[in-house]
Amino acid sequence: MDPRTSAQDVMRCDLCETAVVQMHCDTCLVNLCKACVGEHISTDESKDHKVVKFQSRKSTPLYPRCTSHNKQQCTMHCDKCGNPVCTKCLASSQHLGQHLGHKLSEILQIAEEKKDKIIKGVIELRETIYPTYQDIASDVQNRMSQLEKEYGDLSTAITKHGEDWHREIDKLVKKLKAEVDEIKSTQLQTLQKHLDEINKTMSDIKDEIDSNNIATDTNDLSKLFSVTPMANTCIYRNLPQKLEPVFPKLIPGKIQELGKLFGALSSSSLTSDKHGYSMKTPQKSTEAGSSPQVKQLLDEPEIVTTIDTGYGFLYNVACLSDEEIWTSGPNSTMKLYGINQGSLLKSIRTKSRNRPHDIAVTKSGDLVYTDNKNRTVNIVKNEKIEEVIRLQNWEPRGVCSTSSGDLLVIIGSDDLTETKVVRYAGSTEKQTIEFDDKGEPLYSSDSDYITENRNLDICVSDCEAKAIVVVNQAGKLIFRYTGHTPAPKNQPFYPQGIATDSQSHILTADYNNECVHIIDQDGQFLRYIDCGLSEPWGLCIDTNDNLFVAQLGNSQVKKIKYL
Structure with missing residues (x-):
């Protein structure tokens, strides 16, 4: 040593x-x-x-040497040129000609400012960006563990289904399990490669932190000025895409026609979602409080304002902001209203001149509507209508925009025998939700409204089944809510519009009982909003947890404060 x-x-x-x-x-x-x-x-x-x-x-301090005058120390800094200058530079006519009117500063002052910027960059790298990458790495590892479990469950389901069959299907069982292993292996390899890239970036960030710490810890200003503050920090802010496995499911058949009816794996992939990750927020003191803020239900909900829309019937309402709402009725016109004055701000007609079946607003503020007669999902950008999705032999019904920027669409078959929820990234189908773990349909043919809860559960209003159907992000059934007794008018539960708030409450309009049900994220009834509503149909909630209720018959929107 x-x-x-x-x-x-x-x-x-x-x-x-x-x-x-x-x-x-x-x-x-x-x-x-x-x-x-x-x-x-x-x-x-x-x-x-x-x-x-x-x-x-x-x-x-070790002053930088002048590049023009050998051995001269640069004690000043030209702010406009961004270069250190020595006394000979200041005295030379050539320099004065080039820098006439240029502001000069003490180089030590500029050095301190530069050091502050570097230190801030190091703090962001150490306290925000690097912990974010740690979380991302943990998330990818968790998804890899989930992938193992899901594919294990899938293999078990295939084996159990195969036990009811005779020797003729053994070969088919082995073939399907081999497909599962191959898909699992492919997705694991992809996730491992993704994790390796993330770990490499994390290593680069640590190197950047160490390099910048050395530059700020030395009194050698030449080393300090060799560092460009925030350069790589900006690069690392661009977080990697989020890979999320889409797991195939066994679609069971009946024993007749073995090869055709035994079942096949649904499509699978690793989807890439650039909006999937967000930068980790640095820890704040306990005085700052937690998010979201806990809010209590008011003893008596209050109607804040009423807006007349002028439709013959009013079906849908969607919040564009805390000051504006979109509405739609029985014709092709969708209207934007200012909430405070109740004034009509804008009108848009559907491309096909059919009435919109449902409307929603995306994260970027664009209006989305479904045209079930034309079999399309459309988006309105800058008052121009773009067709996003066109279906064959299926019609779109309810639609909502998710926190990740995807669209969730309820679609039903033309013969009314099948209904499913499909997740789209743009026009690309990412996920299909149709059956429960027993292979039974989750939804009836009259499921019209859908929303995503804060915990990423998917909530569907199934009018025909008289139920709210809630599944998790992976599409597994969590619960069915079928109403609460006694109801305000003692009528059967008849759910229509559905919405969720900052507390993960689920709210649904009960047309028969002229009220709104509030349940928690586990399906437990909390209370009714029963304040003189008339034929409630569509619902939406703004960022301040104000509820907007579209009343079918009188075509009014009620703004209600209930938290």
């Missing part, structure tokens, strides 16, 4: 390597004993050696 650097020994002079360090040359960054100071200075008399006590090391 080197005695000069050993933690078991005192620091020794860099020249004689025996005497204890007492002095330090801030110019050469050399540790010296008192006896070696003269020898050190005499070895290179061209330098202006700044020898100080060891305890005061790094106290003398």
Whole structure:
């Protein structure tokens, strides 16, 4: 072990390597004993050696050397040019000609500002960006564990289904299980590669932090100015895409026609969602409180305002902002109203001139509507209508925009025998939700409204089944809510519009009982909003948890405060 650097020994002079360090040359960054100071200075008399006590090391700034005037120190900084300048530069006519009117600053002041920027970048890398990548890596690892479990469950389901069959289907069972293993292996490889890339970036971030810390910890201004603040920090803010496995499902058949009816795996993939991750928020003090804010239900909900829309019947309402709402009725016109004045701000007609079946607003503020007669899902951008999805032999019904920017669409078959929820990224189908774990349909043919809860559960209003059907993000059934007794008008539960709030409450309009049900995210009834509503149909909730109720018969929108 080197005695000069050993933690078991005192620091020794860099020249004689025996005497204890007492002095330090801030110019050469050399540790010296008192006896070696003269020898050190005499070895290179061209330098202006700044020898100080060891305890005061790094106290003398090392000014950059001028690139135009050799050996001249740059003690000033030209703010406009962004370059250090020496006294000869300032005195030269050439420099004055180029820099006439240029503002000059003390280079030490600029150095401190630059150091502050670098330190801020290091803090962001260390406290925000790097922890975010840690979370992303953990998320990918969790998805890999989930992938193992899901494919294990899938293999078990295939095996159990195969037990009811005879020897003729053994080969088919093995084939399907081999497909599962192959898909699992492919997706695991993709996720592992994704994780390796994330770990590589995390390593680069740590290197960046270490490099910047060295630059800010030295008094060598040349090293300090070699660092560009925030350059790589901006690169690392662009978080990686989020890979989420879409798991195939066994679609069971009946024993007749073995090869056709035994079942096949649905499509699977690893979808890439650039909006999937968000930057980790640095921890705040407990005084800042947690998010979301806990809100209590009011004893008596309050109707804040009423807006007349002028439709013959009013079906749908969607919040564009806390000041504006979109509405739709029995014709092709969708109307935008200002909430405070109740004034009509804008009207848009559907492309096909059919009435919209449902409307929603995306995260970016664009209006989306479904045209079930034309079999399309459309988006309105800058008052121009773009067709996003066109279906064959299926018609779209309810639609909502998710927190990740996807669209969830309820679609029904033309013969009214099948209904499913499909997740789209643009026009690409990412996920299909149709059956429960027993292979039974989740939804009836009259499921019209859909929303995503804050916890990412998917909530569907199934009018024919007189139920609210809630599944998790993976499409597994969590619960069915079938109403609460006694109901305000003692009529059967007849759910229509559905919405969720910041507390993960689920609200649904009950047309028969002229009220709104509030249940929690686990399906437990909390209370009714029963404040003189007339034929409630569509619902939406703004960012302040105000409820908007579209009343079918009188075509009014009621704004209600209930939290």
